Amino acid sequence: MPSVKIPKKSTDTDMTPFVDIGFLILSFFIMATKFKPPEPVPIVTPNSVNSTELPENNAVMISIDKDNKVYFSVFAKKDPAIADEIVRNVALSRNITLSDAEVKNFRNSITGMPVNKLKGYLAYPAAEQSKIKQDGIPVLDSATNELVWWIAASERAFAGQELKYLIKGDGESKYPTFKAVVDALKRNDKLKYNLVTMPEGVPGNSELDNYNREVQRLGTKK
Amino acid sequence: MASLDTGDGGGGHKKGPGVKKAKKLNTRVDMTPMVDLAFLLITFFIFTATMNNPTTMDLNMPKDTDKKDELTKTKQSGALTLMLGKDNHIFYYEGELLPDGSNFKTASYSQVRDIIIKKKREVEASYVRDPACEAEKQNAGKPISLCKQKDFFVMIKPTDESSYKNAVDILDEMTINKVERYALVKVADTEMDLIKATEASAPKQ
Numbered sequence: 315m316p317s318v319k320i321p322k323k324s325t326d327t328d329m330t331p332f333v334d335i336g337f338l339i340l341s342f343f344i345m346a347t348k349f350k351p352p353e354p355v356p357i358v359t360p361n362s363v364n365s366t367e368l369p370e371n372n373a374v375m376i377s378i379d380k381d382n383k384v385y386f387s388v389f390a391k392k393d394p395a396i397a398d399e400i401v402r403n404v405a406l407s408r409n410i411t412l413s414d415a416e417v418k419n420f421r422n423s424i425t426g427m428p429v430n431k432l433k434g435y436l437a438y439p440a441a442e443q444s445k446i447k448q449d450g451i452p453v454l455d456s457a458t459n460e461l462v463w464w465i466a467a468s469e470r471a472f473a474g475q476e477l478k479y480l481i482k483g484d485g486e487s488k489y490p491t492f493k494a495v496v497d498a499l500k501r502n503d504k505l506k507y508n509l510v511t512m513p514e515g516v517p518g519n520s521e522l523d524n525y526n527r528e529v530q531r532l533g534t535k536k
Numbered sequence: 537m538a539s540l541d542t543g544d545g546g547g548g549h550k551k552g553p554g555v556k557k558a559k560k561l562n563t564r565v566d567m568t569p570m571v572d573l574a575f576l577l578i579t580f581f582i583f584t585a586t587m588n589n590p591t592t593m594d595l596n597m598p599k600d601t602d603k604k605d606e607l608t609k610t611k612q613s614g615a616l617t618l619m620l621g622k623d624n625h626i627f628y629y630e631g632e633l634l635p636d637g638s639n640f641k642t643a644s645y646s647q648v649r650d651i652i653i654k655k656k657r658e659v660e661a662s663y664v665r666d667p668a669c670e671a672e673k674q675n676a677g678k679p680i681s682l683c684k685q686k687d688f689f690v691m692i693k694p695t696d697e698s699s700y701k702n703a704v705d706i707l708d709e710m711t712i713n714k715v716e717r718y719a720l721v722k723v724a725d726t727e728m729d730l731i732k733a734t735e736a737s738a739p740k741q
Contacts, residue, residue, distance in 0.1 A: 329567035329568070329571060330567070332567075332571060333567050333570060333571055333574065336571055336574040336575060336578065337574055339578055340574050340577050340578045340581065343578060343581035343582060344577075344581055347581050347584060348589075359590065360700070360701040360704040360705065361708075362591065362593050362704060362707075362708040362711070363708055363711055363712055364591050364592065364593040364594075364708075364711065365591050366591055366592050366593075366594070367589060367591060367592070368589065368590050368591065368592055369592075378700065480592065481595075482590075483700040483704075484700065485699060485700060485701030485704070486699055486700075486701065487699060487700045488696070488697070488698070488699055488700070489620070489694040489695070489696060489697075489698045489699060489700060489702070489703055490696045491700075492700050492703065493694075496597060499597075500597060500599075500600060503599075505596060505597045505598070505599060506594070506595070506596050506597075507594075507595045507596075507597070508592035508593065508594055508595070509592060509593040509594075509595055509704060509707075510590050510591075510592055510593075511590065511591055511592065511593050511704060511708075512590055512591070513589075513590075513591045514708075516712065517649075517712060529679065
């Protein structure tokens with residue numbers, strides 16, 4: 315008889331601490347989560363040991379996907395009118411006038427269309443743009459490097475403000491595309507860029523890494 | 537033991553001195569659904585969380601110029617040229633490429649760090665004190681030891697067949713090894729020929 319009773323008692327566990335921990339973790343994740351912005355163009359960036367964070371404002375991003383297509387997007391949450399101005403300028407350089415609705419559709423989009431197809435692309439709202447297959451901004455031929463116009467337009471729109479150029483390339487994309495992007499920036503006299511990468515640990519036990527850490531240690535002491 | 541017996545017997549079976557048992561049961565809430573829900577939410581947030589925020593790597597390019605005095609000068613003894621070929625191969629040579637191509641070597645990405653470190657040590661070992669450079673570094677608030685590698689210059693020459701990742705990896709090696717002076721340079725035709733010849737002769741593994 316007693317052998318029957320003991321197992322019955324043990325099935326009943328006190329779940330309270332378990333629940334406590336569960337909700338603790340849950341609240342941590344709720345607070346720590348930044349939702350991934352929807353990515354119409356999937357790009358797997360290479361890793362690097364750099365740890366500078368990505369700016370969220372006053373930046374334009376040039377993306378290269380794995381098929382070597384180039385896209386352009388503007389980071390200007392504070393002042394979305396800047397993005398409007400950029401796309402208007404680019405379109406105007408080719409004598410295309412965009413309606414207000416089309417300009418608005420550009421704000422949070424990632425655009426990779428030759429300028430002559432831009433109007434057709436921006437006719438769709440941002441939510442539907444991801445379904446459209448984009449051709450990529452032509453860059454490889456220096457005579458038809460349209461990225462030059464995009465950069466010139468953003469330079470004008472951001473005039474007087476700090477502007478960062480982010481290059482987000484897929485690891486599998488080929489080097490010539492990246493070089494063409496850099497050439498487009500160079501033609502606008504832009505020589506400083508930020509390459510978007512994923513963080514990676516600094517490989518240890520190399521003498522130079524130790525030296526690096528030593529400098530850091532001395533730096534924090536000061 | 538006694539209390540266990542009564543509780544157990546009452547809970548499981550029909551015989552009932554009722555009041556006590558009812559109270560005991562009430563204090564216990566079944567937490568299982570709550571736990572289920574909590575963990576469901578946890579998994580949801582874990583999956584949507586972006587824990588690794590992307591970072592950025594600074595890249596400064598020199599201005600294209602034809603003027604001779606604006607060009608960056610390098611010493612031959614401190615130069616290391618890395619060429620990034622296709623399929624993650626690296627070709628490299630130190631100093632100037634010999635006409636017969638005898639100092640043209642092949643490496644992989646796992647070996648390249650050792651090559652850079654070795655060359656850097658060599659340059660540092662042959663450093664002759666340069667007070668002007670040391671004073672300059674001191675004024676800029678940088679460690680004087682950086683002067684030791686002032687002649688060290690890495691030329692990174694990605695070929696058209698290398699990927700963007702290759703270039704970033706090498707730029708990253710520059711950061712890891714604290715190489716102060718490096719540049720992305722176009723591959724010369726003679727080098728391209730040598731790369732092609734090496735790739736043709738080497739059997740694919």
